[in-house]
Amino acid sequence: MSMHGPIATGRTATGIPTARLAVWWLLSSEVFIFGGLIACFLLFKFNGAPGFQDAVLTVTWAGAFNTFVLLTSSLTIVLAHDAAEHGDKDRAFKYIWFTIFGGLVFMCVKAYEYGSKIAHGVGFTTNIFWSFYFTMTGLHALHVLGGMVIMGMVSFDIRKGYNLHRAELVGLYWHFVDIVWIFLFPILYIANF
Amino acid sequence: MLDYFIPRASSFSGDMDGLFNLIVYGVGFWFVLTLSVLVYFMIRFRHSVSPKAAYITGEKHSESKWVHWPHYAIIVFDVVLIAGAIMVWVQVKQTLPPKDDIIRAVGQQWSWSFVHSGPDGKLDTEDDVLTVNDLHVEVGKVYHFELQSRDVLHNFSIPAFRLKQDMIPGRTITGWFEPTQEGTFDLQCAEMCGHGHGIMGAAITVHSPESYQATMEAIQNGTYESEYLKRLKEGSTPINAKRPQVSQNEASPYTEKLLSSF
Amino acid sequence: MSQATTMTEAHAHDVHHEESFWTKYIFSVDHKVIGLQYMFLGLFMALVGGYFAYSFRMQLAFPGQEVPLYGLVSPAEYNMLVTNHGTIMIFWVAMPVLIAAFGNYMIPLMIGCDDMVFPRLNRLSIQVFFVSIVVLFISFFVEGGGFGGAWTSYPPLSSVAEYSLTNWGSSLWLLAVALEIVAFLIGGINFLTTTMNSRAPGMRMTDVPIAVWTINIAVIMFMASVGPLVAGAVMLFMDQRLGTTFFLPSAGGDPVLWQHLFWFFGHPEVYVVLFPAMGIVADIITTFSRKKLFGYRAILYTIIATGALSFVVWAHHQFVAGIDPRMANIFAVTTLLISVPIAEMLFCYIATLYGGSIRYELPMKWAMAFLISFLVGGVTGIPLGASGMDIFFHDTYFVIAHFHYTFFPIAILAMFAAIYYWYPKMFGRHMNKLLGEIHFWGTFLTFNGLFLPLFLVGMAGQHRRIYNYQHFPDLASADLQGIRIFATTSLVLLLLFQIPFIWNFFASMVTGEKAEANPWKANSLEWVAPSPPPHGNFKELPTVYRGPYEYSVPGNREDYWPQHMPDRN
Ligand code: HEA
Ligand code: HEA
Ligand code: CUA
Ligand SMILES: [Cu+2]
DSSP, X not given: OOSSOOHHHHOOTTSSXXXXXXXXXXXXXXXXXXXXXXXXXXXXXXXXXXXXXXXXGSOHHHXXXXXXXXXXHHHHHHHHHHXXXXXXXXXXXXXXXXXXXXXXXXXXXXXXXXXXXXXXXXXXXXXXXXXXHHHHHHHHHHHHHHHHHHHHXXXXXXXXXXXXXXXXXXXXXXXXXXXXXXXXXXXXXXXXX | OGGGTSOOOBTTHHHHHHHHHXXXXXXXXXXXXXXXXXXXXXXXXXXXXXXXXXOOOSOSHHHXXXXXXXXXXXXXXXXXXXXXXXXXXXXXXXOOOOOXXXXXXXXXXXXXXXXXXXXXXXXXXXXXEEEESEEEEEXXXXXXEEEEESSSOXXXXXXXXXXXXXXXXXXXXXXXXXBOSOEEEEEEEOSOOSGGGGGOEEEEEEEOHHHHHHXXXXXXXXXXXXXXXXXXXXXXXXXXXXXXXXXXXXXXXXXXXXXXXX | OOHHHHHHHHTTTOOOOOOOHIIIIISOOOHHHHHHHHHHHHHHHHHHHHHHHHHHHHHHHSTTSOBTTTBOOOHHHHHHHHHHHHHIIIIIIIIIIIIIIHHHHHHHHHTTOSSOSOHHHHHHXXXXXXXXXXXXXXXXXXXXXXXXXXXXXXXXXXXXXXXXXXXXXXHHHHHHHHHHHHHHHHHHHHHHHHHHHOOOTTOOGGGSOHHHHHHHHHHHHHHHHHHHHHHHHHHHHHHHHTOOOXXXXXXXXXXXXXXXXXXXXXXXXXXXXXXXXXXXXXXXXXXXXXXXXXXXXXXXXXHHHHHHHGGGOGGGGOTTTTSOHHXXXXXXXXXXXXXXXXXXXXXXXXXXXXXXXXXXXHHHHHHHHHHHHHHHHHHTHHHHHSHHHHHHHTTBHHHHHHHHHHHIIIIIIIHHHHHHHHHHHHHSBOOOHHHHHHHHHHHHHHHHHHHHHHHHHHHTTOXXXXXXXXXXXXXXXXXXXXXXXXXXXXXXXXHHTHHHHHHHHHHHHHHSOBOOSXXXXXXXXXXXXXSSOOTTSOSSOOOOOSOTTOBSOTTOSSSBOOTTOOSOO
């Protein structure tokens, strides 16, 4: 394998950088996965499946706080992207780590929520609502975690001064994770809509 | 066309066979036409008789009309077929003619329980008659059925009636049929339901009023011999008598084992 | 892109390293090697799927007797064989060979670049795919045996171990399918980005060969349809392993929901495999009839129309599954309407032959066999889509015959067309013609002998997934059994006729007659590269001046006009 990538990677017949295009496709396939899950949830809810009144038992303030945390971290990743655009690698590095920190706070709150649920004897199998709650937030949390790991890896490259454009790519991904949460929050935490 | 392969034993099976003929002629026309044109071109334009190819883009209207016009014609055919399909569908699945009697079929891994309503024509009363793998109905009466399942999905299928309906645990699904021909027919499970799906058969016997009475009494007296087991052992009923049977010694060891477990 | 970049691009691949066997053939990132890996794995799985089909068809023809090379087929094993036959043929044969193998190998060549845009992602895709095969094989040998709840795996049968009696088999099967889907999503992103961004300078969207278009459209359809199924698979897996009750009615779940999720994927999926086959066949019929494709745009539009429509027909698999009967009417309408774009597409193909100068080389023979057989499969979909008729035909062998008349042409006939067509490119040698003829006629005739009779037993009401028809006296008659034996005999012959192919396939790699770069005198860019293409593909990356189907253009000396050629030919 030669050290430089193939010529194909450098071409942009559409004018969109290849990596960004790929992230868009990745995210669009994810949209259908979360979309499918959310659609199933709504189908159950509107068909009056038992257990959905339990939505009042979710810790709304924790969810709201997490929404706030994620939105803030979206802002910091935008700033990181902006810094990277201007070639300011240290600032970009710093903001990426702010974002990772945001993710960490999010995960801690999540862990607290899960812990208190399980302490109250509410688990995966309590009823369909809780099954959905844990599946959806769990899958989302995995995405948060994955995002944090990737951002961590990207940040060190950026500090060394290469692959600066990746700040934008992780940013795209992070916005997606954010948007998914913005869908999950109302349907899981705000009981009567 | 279908009645060549399988008897028509319910009121709507004739309509369904008619629909099949409609489809066969309608689609068959296009099939034969398309295939003949294809084969004709394949032969007519082979290299040895057509050494030089023409340059046709198919983008000009005078050329593309050759594929556009047929495709409008197909829309017309489709409308006819859809109309036929929906007519039959509505008749079988969306209407419920007034009932003469009602039965219930309950599926479980891997057998059938049937509840006959008895003389009072109502389910869940004292005089219900229960059978396993044996359903009895009277010719010329409109039956409503209730389908239930105890475990997984099954499917209540009577090919000779052209009838099929899934049975879903936790639900009761209703429908109807009207037997029109006396005899015993296969009733089978048509939804994968596990290891024993391949043995989940039963028999439906369409009786004359007299023989129906006699059978019901025999069941209650305990003198009844299962039509289903009889058929399995001896081969089938008058309708298929003209067809020679596969000899029984070809049955697999599993067949015997599973059979004896009933 | 400008001429200048092309110049610099041409030098990027001058450096060559000596590579070990492992980096060159196993852990390679070269799209061609990965394509071949997909192809070999796919062909190997075709043998496995064929062996399963052989085993259960022998049981149907000679129930209860020992099957040579297999042994006694118990009901549980029968279900397992059928289930995994279906799963393997779709997920591990049709998709990898038609989309992943030819897509990987041909997309960069056909659009004139040196590799996929993300070679290492590509390698990840084949590795995940390989793992999925391993998981599937493990599932056959765990306690309780392989999963037997049909490739549709309807819960609660598939979600509750007490019902399926294959506790780990069900989960591993599901996991294997999920991994396969992941492999394809990874690969698919690569395909799409490569095609969108890395086309040769001068190549417009409408200069892209139909085969590349169809593979990409298939990938987009796959992405859009598989998402909900992935969600469903997660739910099903949790039902199996964690005790949730998404699909378990006794605890408020809904088994029919899975059916919607499955068929929302399952129906588009059949076009996902159909389209690449159609694309390959488009390239082959133009090359061998020396004709421009009739209505390039019309074909594209019909493909897109079919693709879009295919997202709203899924419930035709569930007419009698307990859905609201009024809904069935809507789905009957959409289902029958899908015949319109597909018919137009086929008409365009047939019109392409008009005025041609057809040479019946082997790839062309396979392509014609594909068109003829697919026509049968297509028209027999209509009685199934007609809701009233499907009450009778659902779950009978009529369905089986219908979809084998679509799948077999797609996954086997079109695959062979492609293999015979691109073999000289892939291996730099020609396959033996005589063996090829034997293989073609043997396969085509026995295939019809195998599946035509199944329409008849289907019309007699013979149900699917039944290991032995003796429990159903109406179906146990000797004439029906005769038909079954006839079909099975055809199958055995069909399998025997693959032996010349396997021999031809491997032996020709060393002994075949050497092939030049463009043996079929075709236009598209893959024929510009040497046969077989070296690492980096082209000696000089091509620039494109016209579409791929400019055959027999008046005013040219030759009857073909390659895409990269600036001047008249
Ligand atoms: C690639 C594979 C493939 C393709 C292309 C198709 C194409 C079609 N299929 Fe098929 N189908 C399957 C694979 C495929 N199918 C599989 C695997 C199953 C079973 C799954 C399972 O249960 O395990 C299945 C099952 C299936 C069912 C469910 C049956 C049941 O279980 O009850 C139905 C019902 O509507 C159906 C309909 C159709 C239709 C209308 C088309 C149409 O797209 C066909 C359109 C083409 C034509 C019509 C031919 C060309 C047109 C003309 C020559 C013009 C003349 C036509 C008219 C006048 C109408 N299919
Ligand atoms: C692409 C899809 C595909 C293909 C090609 C096939 C091919 C075949 N199928 Fe398949 N089948 C399905 C998809 C497919 N099937 C599906 C989805 C089901 C439903 C499953 C379910 O109900 O759950 C099914 C079910 C099914 C049934 C119904 C079983 C039942 O319900 O009880 C039957 C019965 O006859 C059958 C038979 C066959 C036969 C005889 C072949 C033969 O054509 C097979 C012949 C084999 C070959 C032609 C392979 C030859 C090998 C090579 C070409 C490789 C060469 C190798 C090297 C060079 C290394 N199939
Ligand atoms: Cu019950 Cu199959
Ligand atoms: Cu379908």
